[in-house]
Amino acid sequence: PLLLAQISMILVKRCSEKLRFIRTVGSSARASKSMPKEPSYFISDIFTDLRAYLNRFSDLLSSISTPGASKSNLKTRLIESTIEEIFNRYLNILINVQRSEDSLKKLKKGRKKQGFLNFNNNSNSSSSRVVEEEEEEDLRVKTQLRLDFKKLELDSIELGFVSLDQSKAFNELLKIL
Numbered sequence: 001p002l003l004l005a006q007i008s009m010i011l012v013k014r015c016s017e018k019l020r021f022i023r024t025v026g027s028s029a030r031a032s033k034s035m036p037k038e039p040s041y042f043i044s045d046i047f048t049d050l051r052a053y054l055n056r057f058s059d060l061l062s063s064i065s066t067p068g069a070s071k072s073n074l075k076t077r078l079i080e081s082t083i084e085e086i087f088n089r090y091l092n093i094l095i096n097v098q099r100s101e102d103s104l105k106k107l108k109k110g111r112k113k114q115g116f117l118n119f120n121n122n123s124n125s126s127s128s129r130v131v132e133e134e135e136e137e138d139l140r141v142k143t144q145l146r147l148d149f150k151k152l153e154l155d156s157i158e159l160g161f162v163s164l165d166q167s168k169a170f171n172e173l174l175k176i177l
Contacts, residue, residue, distance in 0.1 A: 004078055007053075011078075012085045014049040018042050019086070022093045022148075026101060029144040030137045036144040039151035047155050050082055054159065076160065083161045087169035090152070094145070094176060146177050 021042040029036060054061075054075070061075040153164065164170050 004074065005081075008078055008081045008085070011050050011053060011082045012089070015046055015082070015086050016089050018046045018048075019089055019093055022090065023097055025144050025148065026097065026141050029140040032140065035140060036147055039147045040144065043148045043151045044155070046086065046152065047083075047159060050079070050159060054079070079160045080163060083156045083159065084167055084169060087152075087156075087167060087173060091169050091173050091176070094173070098176075142177070149173060149177050 021040065025040055028040070058075065061078065064074055153170075156164065161167075
C-alpha cells in the first residue's frame with residue numbers, strides 16, 4: 001500500500017502538470033469567434049503518463065497479490081486513487097479560475113457604473129451589445145469546459161475508472177459544469 005501510494009503520488013504529479021493549461025481555456029475561448037466543437041488540445045495529454053505506466057506495468061500490477069485483496073484490486077486502486085486526485089486538482093483549479101473571473105467581472109461592472117469604461121453613457125444599444133457579447137463569450141467558455149470535462153471523463157473510463165458516480169470530485173465537477 002505504501003508503494004502504491006508513492007506510485008500514485010508520482011503519477012498524479014506528472015499528470016497534473018498538464019492541468020496548468022486549464023487557466024488558459026477562458027481566454028482562448030473568448031478569443032475565438034466560433035463555438036468550440038472539440039476539447040482543448042492539452043486534455044488528451046493529461047492521462048498520458050498514467051496510460052504509459054499502465055501499458056508497461058499492467059501485467060505486473062495484475063499479478064501482485066496483497067493480503068486480503070484480489071489481484072486486479074491493486075491495479076484498480078492505483079487507477080482510482082490517481083484519477084480521483086487529478087479530478088480534485090482539476091476541480092480546485094476551476095474553482096480558483098471562476099473566482100478570479102467573477103472578481104474581474106465585478107471590477108468591470110463597478111468601473112462601468114462609475115463611467116470609466118463607458119464614455120458614451122447615453123448609448124443603450126452599445127451597452128446591450130456589450131452584454132450580448134459577454135454572454136456569448138461566457139457560453140463559449142462553458143461549452144469549452146464541458147467538452148474538456150467530457151473528454152476527461154471518457155479517458156478515465158477508458159483507463160478503468162469505473163466508479164465515477166462515487167467520486168466526490170467528479171460529482172462536484174458535474175455540478176459546476
